[in-house]
Amino acid sequence: MSGFPVVRPRRLRENPVLREMVRETELSLKDLIYPLFVIAGKGIKNPVASMPGVYQVSVDNLVREAEEVVKLGIPAVLLFGIPEPGEKDEVGSPAYAPDGIVQKAVRALKKEFPHLLVITDVCLCEYTSHGHCGVVDNGIILNDPTLELLARTALSHVEAGADMVAPSDMMDGRVAAIRGKLDAHGFTYIPILSYAAKYASSFYGPFREAAGSAPQFGDRRSYQMDPANSREALREVAQDLEEGADIIMVKPALAYLDVIRLVKENFNCPVAAYNVSGEYAMIKAAAEKGWLAERPVVLEVLTAIKRAGADLIITYFAKDVARWL
Template sequence: MELQFSRHRRLRSSASMRSLVRENHLRTEDFIYPLFILEGEKKRNEVASMPGVYQISMDYLQKEMDEIVSLGIKSVILFGVPTEKDECGGGAFHDHGIVQEATRFIKERFPEIIVVADTCLCEYTSHGHCGVVQGDRVLNDESLDLLARTAVSQAKAGADIIAPSNMMDGFVAAIRAGLDEAGFEEVPIMSYAVKYSSAFYGPFRDAADSTPQFGDRKTYQMDPANRMEAFREAESDVAEGADFLIVKPGMPYLDIVRDMKNTFNLPVVTYNVSGEYSMVKAAAQNGWIDEKKIVMEMLVGMKRAGADLIITYHAKDAARWLKEE
């Protein structure tokens, strides 16, 4: 009996053949590496829930950046961990705040590195929320001016990209207007356009010391059950002037990454968040998985879903593994 069927295995017959027809590729240039900058001196604290990730003071930044550059990583995103906090998060928009100082340091010594400044208040507020608080409410419109002031101070310090993560309505419009009025029309906005209220952020809150002191962020971050809401959020940010769209978290929301890539003609960024990182690290430390293979499969999955760029704590390891290939 003569069978009629396709010979798909022809294109999988050897490593060279598989490489020849591979559809998606990881590059070190795709990665944005997060850095947590502490105020003070001689501080390099490993985050207990994120093995291999450190909070560092400015005097360790030169060594950290030397390693990042040597690995071929082209971009970093900065988060500040201040020693003092207040009700309005004043440290976020202080001209000599920790992110502003770290930005100046990097741009003076490593001008070719793209510095992305996370633009939020939660690390700087005593209550841990991303905006102005009145009683148990996070006030939307009253928060916008502070976010715009933060973005302008970061741009003045030399940030190449402003990345607002607060999820207040109108935050892109307010920041775009603030930047333009201050003469920073050329500074792009990498909006956390689609940011879900996720349990995967837990370890990050240890790293950034940004756990809310009351309630949660469900009134401003998105419900994980919703898909169509992502289109509404992204459409608003595009109309308000966003230049990049971030989907956060990564792995549980790859359908949303594909939606964004199919719908908008802007670079799409996936944030491979702390909980995803920590689960892989914990399993690897227990010998349950092959860390390199798992990480590279996760990252290429994000690329396949439509991510142009990936914010990931795995960036340094992945860069080393790519050099070995």
């Protein structure tokens, strides 16, 4: 006879050693990427109110932050830049200035920590006066005129020493534009981590406070994906891979585990997932209230993201997880 009582799945759960031996998904330090917000100035460490433990830091403090990251064994960071408010303009020129905030940050990090993998976010929203990710004309976000600016931004990051660029704008064709620009300048070996399936999510609120990137009018639904769609994510990923992306990302992570799984099952490429600011803030707030136990909840959430199919996880919890693991 088959089934109970002959078959007892609990046999593999009773002993904690055996339970660990048959565990299907293991969260590891090598899976983690830590996001950092670098701001113009010196001696700055501004706490982000909606993200406890996260700061806007000037380049000098960024180096100190990176030192801790390296000591904890976290292999990679993702940089977001925040220029002086007066520097922002209609076309986001601080994003691709050779002496821009991210470019300075990259040089400082690679000088002090040459083996730390430095990934840079490539977008215009932090640098434009209107807060959108592309060139705007009469309230319309223009796709094609934006591509050259994104490509120039990526090139300037790589020339400063970035190991990988991560376009997050969701303009059509931006991976091809960046790949072409990098290749034309001899950077054929630099990989692209594409925000391939980036949704127009309500979970980004705390990030916009941290990055100073809230749009000054309208929203980003004309270029970021509709949260109701999953098959569309496959089209986006397929196009980005065809254009030269090396790693693709699903963002957010926790509310889009089904999309991570769908992408993993349909494409033979590394998959990253962004455990975004709102997901971080929810857990932090509940933990501060005593409604959740932070450590087991964080580990459960990140394990779920990996179990869904993510090879890499971008998370503000990275330092905490490094200590716990």
